[in-house]
């Protein structure tokens with residue numbers, strides 16, 4: 001379970017997140033949608049402290065921290081118990097596919113090399129990348145990079161995986177191979193917070209849809225209700241303009 | 245043709261062994277200076293990159309001075325000037341003076357190359373380290389610096405090549421390197437053209453070897469960056 005309370009973040013004078021609260025139950029998938037520039041990425045990046053929010057609290061299972069006076073050790077806990085899949089994959093360019101998965105395990109989790117290797121190979125198989133285990137990121141397609149990125153995020157066995165538009169940098173024909181992997185994770189009840197513009201995917205993968213605009217959560221509902229019977233006029237317009 | 249057999253080759257027989265002796269000195273001076281300059285350059289780059297207080301200003305002045313003034317003047321200040329005002333400099337052997345001078349000069353350029361290489365690594369690489377909880381040291385040693393090293397090889401090889409060529413200025417303080425031997429022999433035999441053609445060939449050959457070494461290193465550690 002992860003819970004964010006009253007999260008606020010400003011860049012200069014611009015309030016990017018305005019008192020956002022969100023709760024994600026263990027094993028559930030929450031999908032965040034909304035127009036460009038409304039703070040979706042920032043929300044994700046505040047959870048693992050890639051951005052430092054001014055206010056708010058975060059609860060991760062039995063761990064709790066106050067963003068206003070968060071310590072280095074607490075940041076470390078948050079980062080080692082969450083993981084992230086980036087829009088541009090951000091695989092370590094000097095590491096092979098397998099080494100990408102192993103590095104957080106050996107460096108952060110202090111796992112033995114053999115154990116990390118075993119986990120890495122298992123995950124590469126799961127995302128259909130086993131035969132590319134020794135390939136460097138430079139030689140992989142966008143979709144392959146994303147699948148390795150997802151395997152890397154799963155490797156650390158996190159409380160939650162954060163996805164920031166995992167398919168929006170991909171050529172259209174590569175999108176589905178990545179979405180399928182994420183669907184699989186959802187079926188195995190992996191806790192996930194996903195930002196995406198893929199509405200059909202959002203509808204099928206989510207347990208809960210969150211619609212954000214202007215740094216606020218405007219509407220939050222299960223997908224059938226959200227898409228079938230949106231409560232606000234703003235949500236209705238966003239859905240209709242993004243569904244075709 | 246006659247010129248070759250009657251003049252050039254007989255003279256080359258005398259000169260080449262002397263140049264080979266000089267080559268040893270050139271390699272020794274360049275290698276020592278290069279090693280020192282890489283160590284010092286890396287240190288300066290780290291200070292600049294992390295904006296370490298106090299030292300940061302010093303590095304800026306250092307780099308600006310060594311890049312902005314002729315090496316020959318730096319060498320004269322170091323070898324002829326400083327002994328006038330500092331007693332310990334009076335006993336500084338000339339080879340050491342040349343090595344230190346070359347190293348201090350090249351370090352200014354190399355620090356800029358290393359800094360540029362570190363800055364060329366995109367923000368996403370840092371974020372992928374931080375998001376997974378790597379410490380600052382782990383991030384630098386396992387991800388950022390290995391990538392920066394690859395990016396820094398071409399400019400650092402250039403600095404090494406410059407350094408080899410600039411070491412010929414050692415002649416002005418009496419170093420018997422390739423240039424020193426050439427100058428002495430040319431003066432003895434009055435054969436300026438032949439002497440410097442051969443001396444140039446020696447430097448050129450060194451540059452060719454260095455180019456090969458660069459390619460070998462790039463083959464080895466650049467493997468991750470080839471499609």
Ligand SMILES: Nc1ncnc2c1ncn2[C@@H]1O[C@H](COP(=O)(O)OP(=O)(O)OP(=O)(O)O)[C@@H](O)[C@H]1O
Pocket residue numbers: 011016034035036037038039040041042043
């Ligand atoms: N590092 C930063 N410095 C200054 N402003 C920033 C920074 N990062 C984001 N912003 C601003 O904050 C706002 C929210 O950005 P964010 O990236 O969270 O939006 P988003 O909802 O993810 O948009 P998109 O759908 O385009 O990815 C934008 O106006 C953006 O310009």
Ligand SMILES: [Mg+2]
Pocket residue numbers: 040041042164165
């Ligand atoms: Mg975004």
